[in-house]
Amino acid sequence: MTATTINQTHDLSQAQLQAAFYDLDEHDHPEGGSTMLGFWMYLMSDCLIFAMLFAAYGVLGGSLAAGPGPKDLFELPLVALNTAMLLFSSITYGFAMLAMEKGSKGATQIWLLVTAVFGIAFLSIELYEFYHLIHEGATPMRSGFLTAFFSLVGTHGLHVTFGLVWLFTLVVQVGRKGLIPANKRRLMCLSLFWHFLDVIWIGVFTFVYLMGML
Amino acid sequence: MAHADTHNAAAHPHPDAHAEDTMEHGGHGSLREYVVGFLLSVVLTAIPFWLVMSGAIPDPRTTALVIMAFAIVQIVVHMIYFLHMNTKSENGWTVMALIFTIVIVVIALSGSLWVMYHLNHNMMPMSHEMSSMG
Numbered sequence: 429m430t431a432t433t434i435n436q437t438h439d440l441s442q443a444q445l446q447a448a449f450y451d452l453d454e455h456d457h458p459e460g461g462s463t464m465l466g467f468w469m470y471l472m473s474d475c476l477i478f479a480m481l482f483a484a485y486g487v488l489g490g491s492l493a494a495g496p497g498p499k500d501l502f503e504l505p506l507v508a509l510n511t512a513m514l515l516f517s518s519i520t521y522g523f524a525m526l527a528m529e530k531g532s533k534g535a536t537q538i539w540l541l542v543t544a545v546f547g548i549a550f551l552s553i554e555l556y557e558f559y560h561l562i563h564e565g566a567t568p569m570r571s572g573f574l575t576a577f578f579s580l581v582g583t584h585g586l587h588v589t590f591g592l593v594w595l596f597t598l599v600v601q602v603g604r605k606g607l608i609p610a611n612k613r614r615l616m617c618l619s620l621f622w623h624f625l626d627v628i629w630i631g632v633f634t635f636v637y638l639m640g641m642l
Numbered sequence: 643m644a645h646a647d648t649h650n651a652a653a654h655p656h657p658d659a660h661a662e663d664t665m666e667h668g669g670h671g672s673l674r675e676y677v678v679g680f681l682l683s684v685v686l687t688a689i690p691f692w693l694v695m696s697g698a699i700p701d702p703r704t705t706a707l708v709i710m711a712f713a714i715v716q717i718v719v720h721m722i723y724f725l726h727m728n729t730k731s732e733n734g735w736t737v738m739a740l741i742f743t744i745v746i747v748v749i750a751l752s753g754s755l756w757v758m759y760h761l762n763h764n765m766m767p768m769s770h771e772m773s774s775m776g
Contacts, residue, residue, distance in 0.1 A: 465732045472743040479747040483754035508691050515683055518724055522676035623724040627717055633687075634713035638694045642702040 460613045467617045471624050474587075478628050481580040485636065491572030498573075498640025501566055503557075507637045510553045511629065514588075517546035518626045525619050533607055536615070540599050543622070547592050554585050577636065584632060587625050594618055671726050679723025686716040 489498075524539035558578070561567075568578040598618060602611050671679075690709040692698070699705045721727045729737050 465735055468732070468736050469739055472739045475743050476746060476750075479750055483751050486751065486755050487758040504691065504695050508687075511687055511691075515680070515687065518683075518720075519676055519680040522671065522680075522724065525671070526673055526676070620725060623720060626724070627720045630687075630713050630716050630720070634690065634709055638690055638709050639706050641694050642705055 460610065463613055464616065464620075467620060471620060474624070475628075478580075478583070478631070481576070481583055482631060482635065485576040485580050488572035488576040489636075489640070493571035493573075495571040495574065496564070496566050498637075501561055501564070502637050502640055504637065504641060506553060506557060507633055510550055510557075511633050513546050513550040513553065514626050514629050517543045517550065518623055520546060521619055521622050525615065528607060528612060528615055531607055533602060536607065537599050537602055540595055540602075544592055544595050544599075547588055547595070551585060551588055551592070554581070558582075580636065581632060584625065584628055587621075587628075591618065591622055591625060594621070671723065675723050675726075679719055682719045682723070683716055686712050686719065 520539050520543045524536050524543060527535035527539055561574075566574055568575050595618060598611065598614055601614070605611060690712045693705055693709060697705075699708065727736065727740070731737075
């Protein structure tokens with residue numbers, strides 16, 4: 429009697445163990461079910477890259493090596509224009525997402541292209557600024573401050589560049605395959621990426637440009 | 643285990659239910675949300691630029707603190723209105739990842755600045771002596 433009871437409890441715990449550890453009850457994992465969380469993890473690690481670049485700028489920002497400083501180099505009206513471009517591109521991407529939600533393919537593509545125009549404007553202004561700085565002799569090799577500046581702002585610019593490549597790819601993808609679930613998922617990942625870059629830019633214009641001019 | 647069972651029961655009738663559910667939480671907003679976020683961002687960007695360009699606050703240290711406060715508020719606005727962060731999406735894992743990241747960022751930034759400031763501070767008299775010696 430006692431033996432069977434022990435045996436039963438033993439069997440039961442064994443069954444529980446198996447269920448708990450091996451999850452024999454297979455349930456399906458729909459395609460893309462974990463993509464958004466995974467992409468969020470990527471963004472958080474990207475955030476750490478920028479944090480390190482900000483830290484480097486914070487440490488090296490004052491090391492001018494008798495070269496030009498922020499006040500000699502930065503032009504705030506240009507930075508304000510740049511900030512406006514990125515902010516406009518953020519809301520137009522939002523409109524693309526709303527068009528996607530409504531299921532209108534054409535409107536989604538048009539808003540994506542409008543976003544691309546603002547993104548390209550942002551990059552052009554930034555490249556103009558870099559060209560201007562290098563022309564004046566303020567190259568990344570000039571001082572610790574300029575190395576950190578070009579690393580931080582350049583990395584952000586590279587992210588925007590790859591975001592644009594991704595954006596054009598999706599315009600073509602949506603054109604060919606329509607607003608299928610896979611494309612919606614991709615558009616949502618790019619939405620996170622694009623808005624995330626705008627968040628990083630808030631840090632850049634505040635800590636690098638505005639505080640550099642004080 | 644209980645979680646798996648309920649999940650199974652819920653998922654079986656519609657195999658794609660989970661995927662749609664994730665998408666629903668992943669990042670949609672309304673037009674109103676985007677417009678409010680945009681207008682708030684414009685205001686929160688314009689004020690710091692104006693403060694620095696006009697020099698409205700004479701003390702640079704105060705100005706720096708004020709514009710940093712504006713930056714933090716604007717980052718939160720972007721998180722809520724553009725990235726559609728909330729504590730419920732992905733069972734709270736996005737928020738957990740965000741909190742973890744913020745902790746690491748704060749430690750790395752404050753640690754770097756603190757250590758390097760003291761390093762510079764302690765190295766200063768040395769280089770001073772060296773230059774006066776030479």
